Amino acid sequence: MKPEIQEIGNFIKLINKQPELFSEQDRNELEAIITPLSNHDVEGILNKIENWCKSNPVIDDALNVVVGSKPIAEKGIGGKFPTPEAKADYEKNNVKEELLNAIRQSSPPETEKPNTPADD
Numbered sequence: 001m002k003p004e005i006q007e008i009g010n011f012i013k014l015i016n017k018q019p020e021l022f023s024e025q026d027r028n029e030l031e032a033i034i035t036p037l038s039n040h041d042v043e044g045i046l047n048k049i050e051n052w053c054k055s056n057p058v059i060d061d062a063l064n065v066v067v068g069s070k071p072i073a074e075k076g077i078g079g080k081f082p083t084p085e086a087k088a089d090y091e092k093n094n095v096k097e098e099l100l101n102a103i104r105q106s107s108p109p110e111t112e113k114p115n116t117p118a119d120d
Contacts, residue, residue, distance in 0.1 A: 011099070022059070035100065042095055
C-alpha cells in the first residue's frame with residue numbers, strides 16, 4: 001500500500017472513530033478542499049489534509065495517536081487477501097470517495113423536534 005493512501009486511511013479512521021472532534025464547519029472545510037481534486041491525485045489529497053490538520057491541533061494530535069496504532073489486515077471479497085496490484089488500484093480509485101463519505105457520514109443526525117405542542 002502506498003504510504004499516502006495509508007495516511008489518508010488513518011485520517012478516515014479518525015473521522016469514523018471520533019466524529020465528535022469534527023465540527024460542522026470542519027466537515028464543510030474538508031469537503032470544500034477535497035471535492036475539486038482528482039480521484040487519482042492521492043498526493044494532492046494528502047497535502048490538503050496535512051495542511052488542514054496543521055491548523056487544527058486537537059485533530060492533528062488525535063491523528064498522531066491513530067497513526068501510532070497498529071493497522072488491521074483487510075480481507076477482500078470471499079475472505080481472501082487481495083493481490084497487491086488489485087488493492088493498490090482499488091485504493092487509488094476510491095480514496096477520495098471514501099474520504100468524502102466518511103466526512104459526510106460523521107455529521108451527527110439532526111434531532112427531531114417533539115411532535116407535541118408545548119403547554120404554555
